[in-house]
Amino acid sequence: VDFAAIEKKWQDLWEKEGVFQVSVKKNKKKFFLTVPYPYTSGPLHIGHGRSYTIGDILARYYRMLGYNVLFPMAAHVSGTPVASISKRIEEGDKKTIQLYREYVSLYEKDPEKVKEILESFKKPENVANFFAERIKNDLKLLGCSIDWRRFFRTNERYYNRFVEWQFKKLNSKGLLKQGSYPILYCLSCENAVGEDDIKGGDEIKASVMELQLIKFELEEEEGTYLVASTLRAETIFGVTNLWVNPKDELVKIQIESEKWLVSEASLIKLEKQGRDFKVLEKVQARGLIGKYVKSPIEGRKLLILPADFVDPDFGTGVVYSVPSHAPYDWVALREFRENKTYEEYGIPEDEVLNIAPISLIRVPNFGEHPAIEICEKMGIRSQKETEKLEEATQTLYREEYYNGILKEICGQFAGMKVAEAKEEVFKFLEQRGLATRMYEVSALEKPVRCRCGGKVIVAVLKDQWFLDYKRKEWKELARRCLSKMKIVPEVYRKVFEDTIEWLHERPCARKRGLGTRLPFDRRWMIESLSDSTIYMAFYTIIHLLRKHNIDPERLDEDFFDFIFLNKGELVDVAEKLEVRKEVLNKIKEEFEYWYPVDLRHTGTAHLQNHLTFYIFHHAAIFPEKYWPRAISLNEMLISEGRKMSKSYGNVIPLVELPKEFSIDAFRLYIGYAADLKSTLDFRRKELESLHPKLEKLLNLIKNSKKGKFKKTIVVKKFLSRFYKNLKIAREVMESLSIRDYIQLVFFNNFQEVSYLERRVEKEDLPKIIGFVAEDWLKMLAPVMPHLAEELWHQLGHKSFISLEKIPTKVEKYFDEEAELAESIVEEVNEDLRELRKLVKIENPRKAYLIVAEEWKYKLIDEAINEFKEKGKVNWSTLAEKFRGKDMGSIIKKFRDLSKLPKKVISRNLELKALREAKSFLEKEHKLKIEILKEEECKLEKAKKALPMKPAILIE
Ligand SMILES: [Zn+2]
Known part of the structure; x- marks a missing residue:
């Protein structure tokens, strides 16, 4: 199967048809989900891929639950990292040039062009722009369901104006200050440095x-x-x-x-x-x-x-x-x-x-x-x-x-x-x-070096700007915001609480780099972790600013106050902006509809900086109704048993993935191989082993048909289990347990299908699969969207499955009796296998399955009811009632009440299940099967028959 071709086809179609472009739909519930925008200093790799894949699975899942889902993305170019890359290329640093030649070659095959692009990298803006576009590409090929109209870079004028507004707000609230506090400092850049500027900054915790x-x-x-x-x-x-x-x-x-x-x-x-x-x-x-x-x-x-x-x-x-x-x-x-x-x-x-x-x-x-x-x-x-x-x-x-x-x-x-x-x-x-x-x-590891290679020390600068996270009132707001939020997995809440307590003054500006200047002290550039705290609000309006060609220089405090804080008059702001009132109203409506962020998902590396700042800044700037609602986190990804590193050769850029793997298999693997709070150890072999499963799914559904099939007990049981798995899968997603979801919907249901394949007649199977195919595909679509679209269309649909709703009313297929009845067959099947080993008859020719006498069903049924009502069973009263029957063995068997079944099915149903399974059992064990009733059988062994546990005899 040419997975790559299928993927490309659907990615192009989604884009062409604008499937994931969303706008205000007043009568539809919204869901606003974000994953932090990537930094544009190089190509994305499988390590980044974990958070984006999980983010997209969630976005698609909520969309198919019926929400109007906004999943946007942008490119982070601010700060010093991109600038230091340019500087080193400019200086002719061989290592950097070689590295970036490799990076560029991932996307560009013509060596002349690569050379040209590298040459252009001497300007930081060109590095930022090049990777901003490539990152878009990387995320598209992961199948991310992003509304690309809202894409922006953090050095755009529009964005500058937005961040300027944010810092004016912070300043007016007294949350910014200039002063002399010790800070981490790069001797070579002569600049304050934070996690983003330090080599391995997230891990060494300087x-x-x-x-x-x-x-x-x-x-x-x-x-x-x-x-x-x-x-x-x-x-x-x-x-x-x-x-x-x-x-x-x-x-x-x-x-x-x-x-x-x-x-x-x-x-x-x-x-x-x-x-x-x-x-x-x-x-x-x-x-x-x-x-x-x-x-x-x-x-x-x-x-x-x-x-x-x-x-x-x-x-x-x-x-x-x-x-x-x-x-x-x-x-x-x-x-x-x-x-x-x-x-x-x-x-x-x-x-x-x-x-x-x-x-x-x-x-x-x-x-x-x-x-x-x-x-x-x-x-x-x-x-x-x-x-x-x-x-x-x-x-x-x-x-x-x-x-x-x-x-x-x-x-x-x-x-x-x-x-x-x-x-x-x-x-x-x-x-x-x-x-x-x-x-x-x-630091956990020394020496601590800046990304530029310079040595990092502690300096005390005279006029450095700080965000005053130490302020009591600000901490109090942050605590309150956190206390109302959902954190998944919940174990991380404590880390957030602790981080809020120990955060103190943090330098928020540098003397160089890309991004936005401090509006009231233009010598300073706002650094990368400080200009990325409330930008999710900007996603809600950027596409309209562009569409209406609004001059960024006119976006002053009044404009943003009006949109985000509901201050000022529509007429005045519209006039100043030179736009029609309706346009301005529409912009405001977008923000008010989408905000707050319903879920922000990312890796745990961002917890103690970015995510905590996200909470602080929202709490400081926005009214409470716009505070974030939930954060979910995943642990890191390592590759083939060790941390990813170029020297180990275990880094796979996302752009290389389709050459070797199905993207759907990759997504399935990322979602399944570890739960959110565990490190995922990426193993190439394990991912490859999913390919045959996907091919099988493809064939099953391709060959499926519409049409009538016999509703035998095993088919009813299959439908019951299949739809139960779908229902439980929806329940586990309430706590975002993607791993359990995939286990149920993909692996468990595959197992049900495999059993069915052995149990039903050849011509029935495609029809049964045809019966469940649409529901199955809908449940699989959030995880494997490309294959799901492809098969959805092969089933004759013209719509996009990505916009369909996952099935809800599945209870009608639940059939406990059928499940119990088929479980008898499964047990008999096992017992026959065991017995054949035990009795050591060479080439047995026949097996008798002897079903218990009717009164035994009544007895067990009464015992179950009594146990349910009173928590115990009075066997002597029951013995009185069933006088004349040989109850000894039954009482012995069920004296331990935990052995009592929860429910007993009728003898007729048991007989029916066994009769329907006769040819299956004969085939499995290569012998003749005869089904008898206890009363028809003279054999001593027959007395051992119990309800739902027929006696078995081989000869
Ligand atoms: Zn430096």
């Missing part, structure tokens, strides 16, 4: 952390300090020595009236964090080893010693040692002693052996020196075992932070909890000029 710097005065040089960085100032009471990295070069700087010794790498951070200093001279760290400093509080003499674990790039490149509570310090000290490294530096042995760990924190479950204990327990022997050391450090830190109490040795801080003392001790030192703060980058 953030700003605060370090405490503590000054240790050199004994022989008054006024000169070795400045150590720490996260735990309270441990100063247990300091035994200082560590420097012997390979490092330190720098002596004049800072106010003091001289500091710090690593060279820390200078740029101090500078960008607003420190004023002068570089005096370079000092080899090696030369300081063996000298003394004074501890800041007690003035104890401390040796300066070498340690390899000290990272010059972290903080000041100097640390102080607390071997009793810090695993790294203990291991370094021990190594220093054991390897006799002190000899190399000419430090007297007894000085080194005199260094004794000082215990200063009491913590439950640990003795005097917790760090020594934990290192021994984990068998850590060397500074090189960084993974274990990190784990030990984290464990101990947590334990001490929450449960630790400062000991007597800590003077006025004795008895204080570590959690409090950390800040108190620091303040004490700070007030005496012995400590100060510095900021450092915290």
Whole structure:
């Protein structure tokens, strides 16, 4: 089957006929569904494909439930990423050029053209425009049912005007501020950076952390300090020595009236964090080893010693040692002693052996020196075992932070909890000029680099613009908005709640990049995560602005206030805009009809930034009736067991998919292979294995016919199960369980069909399939729309199945009796197979199926009724009633009431089911079947017959 041809055909037809273009239909319920617009720095791949596929399945499903569904899309080009691509291409960066040559070649085969396009990429707008168009293409070939008239790019004038309005609103509400807060900053771009600008930004979770710097005065040089960085100032009471990295070069700087010794790498951070200093001279760290400093509080003499674990790039490149509570310090000290490294530096042995760990924190479950204990327990022997050391450090830190109490040795801080003392001790030192703060980058993976390749540090800029997510009133609005929203899967609600709490001032503008300038400070460009928070509102009107050729420069605050906030007078706004009142009214109507967003679907990577901002900004700007209603999320996609990466060769661009796979199979696979809250491990082989199933479906329905067929018990059972699956599938979709939906509608119903194929006569099958084909296709259409359209037309329809309604009144096919009756046949079939193995008769020729006597049905029926009514069965009363019958075996069998069937069918129906199945059973087991009634049969075995469980005898 040429799947690709079928797909192309329907994608073209949908577009040509404008099937998914929607507008206001006042008497029809609307459903507005969005998936975040993609970023235009390259082609979309299967990783992106997961969210878009799920989004489209949902859009199609709601459409076929009868909603007027708006599913729009746009292209995000704002910010610095696209600009840095251009810059690197312009600079002739080989890696970038090679990468983009590959990207462009996915869409363009002529090498001359590729060259031309690459050349044009020196302008950022051209990168953005090229990929904006290709992304459209990528989503079309996934079969996405998008209203493309509403497509836009975020650097269009119309969009600029909209974002300007948004920022004016935020500013007037006091939610924007200019100030000096620590931010992540790229040294090469000289710009604030966020998740979007950082390499692997969504995964490495870079953030700003605060370090405490503590000054240790050199004994022989008054006024000169070795400045150590720490996260735990309270441990100063247990300091035994200082560590420097012997390979490092330190720098002596004049800072106010003091001289500091710090690593060279820390200078740029101090500078960008607003420190004023002068570089005096370079000092080899090696030369300081063996000298003394004074501890800041007690003035104890401390040796300066070498340690390899000290990272010059972290903080000041100097640390102080607390071997009793810090695993790294203990291991370094021990190594220093054991390897006799002190000899190399000419430090007297007894000085080194005199260094004794000082215990200063009491913590439950640990003795005097917790760090020594934990290192021994984990068998850590060397500074090189960084993974274990990190784990030990984290464990101990947590334990001490929450449960630790400062000991007597800590003077006025004795008895204080570590959690409090950390800040108190620091303040004490700070007030005496012995400590100060510095900021450092915290991340799950280091080093942290900008997409441009530049190093990311923490800077404090003077006039940086921030969104003030810390504002109490704003947080309160966001909490309220979230509390009214549906979150699917619900487990993610807690993450949203936590994110709302910890979000603080966030830089929202950059000095470069594409997008929209801050309307009241035009030196600044609004960054990409800040210009994409309420743009869903813009989808509702953009096509009309274009259609009526409205001048973007006229779209001022009054216009947007009128459309989105219902402020101002129609006449005035229309006049200013120079459009007819009807046109303006129509624009307003579109917004008011479609808003709010009913469902926003995306990957969990967006939860802690984009989606939370989405909530914040809607709550700040729009009245409550326009706040978003629901968010659904899916986990990430990995490929062939590992994270997707070019170097593993496991990235498949969407544009390549049709070469190898059916898109419908891909969609089916994406929807089925994992539930929303699990990572999907994309396996090429598993996806391929769906192709034969699709071909079979195609053949079944192609060969189906209209016409009468025998309504035997097995057919009634088939219809009952088939339609029950459809009904349950609709129920599971209420919680967006696409995976269960596909299981029921596709896989379970396929199984029902396979059974039917064996059970009914050849000429009946196509007619039975013909009977269910339309309903089946309608239920499958949201998942496999191309094949569904193709088959729908082969069944003779002229309409698009995408616009049909999925079947609702399916209960009329439910037939419990038929299901029970056929279950007897299925069991007999199984029993025969088992029995044949057991009895070991060579070539058995005949089997007797013996149906129980009539009174047994009555007895069981009464027992069931009594059990339902009273929760128990009085067998002796029943025995009285059925006096003279041999009830022993029945009572024995059903003494455990859980074995009692829920319902018993009549003996006649059982007989009918078995008779109808006779030739099937004969064929399956290659023997003659005879069906007898218990009373007609003299065999001892016959007495074992029970209702719905005929006795079986083989000879
Ligand atoms: Zn950069």
